[in-house]
Amino acid sequence: MARSNAETPVSAVWRAHYEALLNWSSRTVGSQHVNCPKDCVVGNLPIGTWLVDQRARMRGTDKSIATLDGERRALLQALVDDGKLWLQNPERRSWDEVFQAWTRWAHEKHGGNDYNVRHNETYEGIRLGTWVNLQRMRLRDKYPQENGKTPLTAQQKAALLELVAQGKFRIDAVDRFPIKFDLMMKWSEETVGGRHCNVPYDCVYEGERLGVWLNTQRQRLRGGTTKSKSELKAEQREMLEKLVQERKLWVSEPNMWDEKYNLLLQWSEDNNNGEHVNIPQAAPPYKGVQLGSWLATQRNRFRGKLGKMKPLTPEQELKLNELITQGKLKMNPLKQ
Incomplete structure (x- = not known):
């Protein structure tokens, strides 16, 4: 039986991408190669992501996707043989190269005595933290092969x-629990004289998102769900419950509005002798709190621009109105 020249819809789509790739190569790099960027789109065809998929199918290392059939493989293999298509990124570092860079990092940073990299560390253009975490997973046999x-x-x-x-x-x-706990206690002493440990949620202290961490510990203490799969250890729970018993830590969130309102008044005294409370929205954190953003939110709530926010309580509205009456709070701070 003679072979039909008609293509299936899938083959037609594949060939359209293939032809678009060749056209891109001809127009862009004089047909020297077909290694277009991943975000490359020709017409309405995302040939960049398509090419990434074809490389994976050619390599056959991803068991979740099918390999290419003979005709398609032959067309791409011809490009590989001509030196116009790479299947493995030539700029990708080998395991040994990254290991050597890791060794250099350890010697530069810690005299070769500590190879433990922070997850977001980048060194010599290598996402070293990500790579090291991957090696940990592979060592523990937890990487999904x-x-x-x-x-x-x-x-x-x-x-x-x-x-x-x-x-x-x-x-x-x-x-990192003991480290963050000690940091929380330090924040307490420096910020509120040790009276409590209720770090505001948006507080970043010494480069750590301390408020977010404390919020997670509260959830764990209550037995609620968190992104962390682990429960509090007995000693961790004991440390937190001791603070709760001493009334230095709340577990169920109280109304924080008054606390931030009082902090706003304190900012006013510290910065302009109580003349006004119009802290700029983009102002740096004050005692660990993004007070400018908070005040901008209260202005919107006062004007009724709620979105998904709750309206102000009568008491809260009264306090803001008093500041307006006293000339200390402007609803439109950019207007003179």
Whole structure:
């Protein structure tokens, strides 16, 4: 039976992307190569993401997607053979290259005694923190190989375990609860004279999102759901409950409006001898609180621009109205 020249709809779509890729190559790089950027779109065809998918199918490492059939594979393989298409990014660093960069980082930062990288660390253009976390997962055999990721080789595993044996590299992440707890106590002493530990939710203290952390601990203390799968350890629960018993920490959130209102008055005294409370919206945090953003929100609530916000209570509205009457609060601070 003679082979039909008619293509299935899927083949027609594939060929349209293929032809668009060749057209892009001809117009953009003089047909030197077909390695278009991932975000490349020709007409209405996203050939960049399409090419990423074709590379994965050619490599056959991702078990969740089908490999290419003979005709399509032959067309792409011809481009590979001509040196116009790469299947593995030539700029991608090998495992050994990243390991060597990691070693250089450890020697520069810690004299070679500590290889534990923060998750967001970038070094020599390498997302080193992400890479190190991946190696931890592979060491613990927790990386899903069904996603096409290969396990560590014996040599790679030995290199990592040697660092572990030397005490230079942790397989499991460090428990940061004691660190954050001590930071909370320091915030308490410096900010409110140790009277309480109720760090505002939006507080960033010494580079740490301390308010977010405390909110998570409250949820764990109440037994609610959090993104963290772990429950509080007995000693952690005891540390928090001691603060609750001493009335230095609340578990169920009270009305924080008055606390921020009083903080606004304090800002006024510190910055303009109580003349006005018009803190700029983009002002830096005051005692760990984004007070400018909070005041902008209260202005909107006062004017009835609620969106998803609750309206002001009569008492709150009265307090703001008193500031307006006294000439200390402007509803439109940009207008003179």
